[in-house]
Amino acid sequence: MAKPLILVVNDDGITSHGIRTLIEVAKELGTVLVVAPDSPQSGMGHAITIGDTLRLDPNDIYEGVEAYQCSGTPVDCVKLAKHYILKGKQPDLVVSGVNHGSNSSINVLYSGTMSAAIEAAIEGIPAVGFSLCDYSPVAEMSHIKAYIKQIMQNVLENGLPEGIALNVNFPAYSAKRPIKGMKVCRQALSKWQETFEERKDPHGRRYFWMTGSFENEDKGEDTDEHALANDFISIVPCSYDMTAHHSISRLNTNFSAK
Amino acid sequence: MAKPLILVVNDDGITSHGIRTLIEVAKELGTVLVVAPDSPQSGMGHAITIGDTLRLDPNDIYEGVEAYQCSGTPVDCVKLAKHYILKGKQPDLVVSGVNHGSNSSINVLYSGTMSAAIEAAIEGIPAVGFSLCDYSPVAEMSHIKAYIKQIMQNVLENGLPEGIALNVNFPAYSAKRPIKGMKVCRQALSKWQETFEERKDPHGRRYFWMTGSFENEDKGEDTDEHALANDFISIVPCSYDMTAHHSISRLNTNFSAK
Numbered sequence: 001m002a003k004p005l006i007l008v009v010n011d012d013g014i015t016s017h018g019i020r021t022l023i024e025v026a027k028e029l030g031t032v033l034v035v036a037p038d039s040p041q042s043g044m045g046h047a048i049t050i051g052d053t054l055r056l057d058p059n060d061i062y063e064g065v066e067a068y069q070c071s072g073t074p075v076d077c078v079k080l081a082k083h084y085i086l087k088g089k090q091p092d093l094v095v096s097g098v099n100h101g102s103n104s105s106i107n108v109l110y111s112g113t114m115s116a117a118i119e120a121a122i123e124g125i126p127a128v129g130f131s132l133c134d135y136s137p138v139a140e141m142s143h144i145k146a147y148i149k150q151i152m153q154n155v156l157e158n159g160l161p162e163g164i165a166l167n168v169n170f171p172a173y174s175a176k177r178p179i180k181g182m183k184v185c186r187q188a189l190s191k192w193q194e195t196f197e198e199r200k201d202p203h204g205r206r207y208f209w210m211t212g213s214f215e216n217e218d219k220g221e222d223t224d225e226h227a228l229a230n231d232f233i234s235i236v237p238c239s240y241d242m243t244a245h246h247s248i249s250r251l252n253t254n255f256s257a258k
Numbered sequence: 259m260a261k262p263l264i265l266v267v268n269d270d271g272i273t274s275h276g277i278r279t280l281i282e283v284a285k286e287l288g289t290v291l292v293v294a295p296d297s298p299q300s301g302m303g304h305a306i307t308i309g310d311t312l313r314l315d316p317n318d319i320y321e322g323v324e325a326y327q328c329s330g331t332p333v334d335c336v337k338l339a340k341h342y343i344l345k346g347k348q349p350d351l352v353v354s355g356v357n358h359g360s361n362s363s364i365n366v367l368y369s370g371t372m373s374a375a376i377e378a379a380i381e382g383i384p385a386v387g388f389s390l391c392d393y394s395p396v397a398e399m400s401h402i403k404a405y406i407k408q409i410m411q412n413v414l415e416n417g418l419p420e421g422i423a424l425n426v427n428f429p430a431y432s433a434k435r436p437i438k439g440m441k442v443c444r445q446a447l448s449k450w451q452e453t454f455e456e457r458k459d460p461h462g463r464r465y466f467w468m469t470g471s472f473e474n475e476d477k478g479e480d481t482d483e484h485a486l487a488n489d490f491i492s493i494v495p496c497s498y499d500m501t502a503h504h505s506i507s508r509l510n511t512n513f514s515a516k
Contacts, residue, residue, distance in 0.1 A: 045304030208312040239502035243444040247495040
């Protein structure tokens with residue numbers, strides 16, 4: 001049997017520690033193609049580059065791996081890989097990350113890592129986004145490599161339901177609190193409480209930095225936040241169908257066709 | 259009773275024809291606050307500005323309306339409005355658009371217009387994104403103003419289900435095919451077929467333009483695409499819960515906690 005083709009993307013950029021971790025694992029399981037941003041693209045969500053040009057250049061930093069760096073967003077990388085580099089051929093698996101920082105709960109919407117995985121799901125490709133709850137650019141990832149391999153093998157063998165990408169978040173490394181296992185969960189319905197720090201530039205004009213704290217108002221025990229807080233890996237199946245199907249009939253009574 | 263506070267945002271920029279249309283209607287219904295990008299931000303999806311600074315400056319182009327232009331994304335505009343300008347006070351309604359171009363089907367994910375509305379829903383504010391299926395920057399909008407007013411009034415009176423933003427798309431103006439009414443629909447499960455046009459810059463280095471064609475593979479008669487193709491306004495209730503709830507049990511058998 002031919003080795004599976006695994007497309008590796010991310011949002012932290014092609015040289016990040018997280019993508020190296022993913023490439024190492026993917027090389028054990030298949031033929032690897034890397035298409036990643038040439039600079040960090042955190043918080044880019046599902047942005048695409050339509051009003052500007054895109055650059056795509058080969059990059060030989062990963063020995064024995066075909067790799068490209070792209071000036072665009074994580075979603076651009078998936079589109080360029082599928083429609084330009086692979087000329088429409090489907091990879092067997094798309095993996096995105098490992099993101100340096102959590103993408104659990106509402107972060108799935110802001111995350112370039114997860115948007116790349118969801119874009120792959122739109123294209124009908126089994127896809128997994130991996131994130132580590134540790135923002136350090138040199139975060140310890142030795143404790144998650146075996147799990148990454150296990151999840152990738154599982155998806156290569158079993159596929160995923162149509163239109164679904166997995167949002168996998170790992171607890172940060174802790175010698176005292178090792179990972180207990182994996183849990184398939186729902187996204188916690190939480191949000192960020194933003195604050196904007198106002199400063200003056202050297203010319204006297206004001207500017208802002210967005211900061212904030214994450215607030216988990218969702219106390220359900222079936223959420224990704226609950227799994228992570230209890231030392232489990234969270235796995236949330238994500239759909240690109242944003243429709244709130246359960247609301248259609250109620251709204252139909254308000255907005256009936258005339 | 260105090261007039262409702264209506265926050266108007268968009269992704270085409272503060273001077274666009276679409277936002278002017280929305281401001282005109284909103285002024286008839288309440289007190290208007292405008293916070294919009296200082297330049298076009300189409301295709302920005304749910305991107306936020308976290309690695310860079312933000313500018314926010316007052317803009318007096320709209321007589322009698324408090325307005326600000328922002329260097330960031332549409333989602334940044336909502337966050338700045340809520341947490342900085344309004345100091346946490348909730349607007350009664352957030353309206354986004356009118357976008358110059360369709361945001362039906364899969365476009366909801368790429369759309370800055372809809373991401374701003376969904377961000378408002380995350381904040382617990384009733385929110386509607388309006389888009390017109392006409393990409394012209396001077397598109398005719400006279401045929402949709404009465405509908406915009408009707409929808410805004412409806413949401414101000416009845417509210418929306420928790421966590422839901424409406425994705426409203428209008429057919430382009432046509433003298434021969436007037437709008438027949440409104441339909442509450444689901445998002446058609448379609449996608450773009452991208453092509454990348456390769457060019458050389460004056461220095462001999464290649465670059466790309468993303469282009470593509472929209473493919474509607476979803477033939478359901480309950481979709482937004484079907485409504486629009488039949489001269490109806492499509493209204494899709496959108497949720498920020500990306501969880502594919504129906505897949506959790508199937509995936510649990512694959513990834514059981516150990």
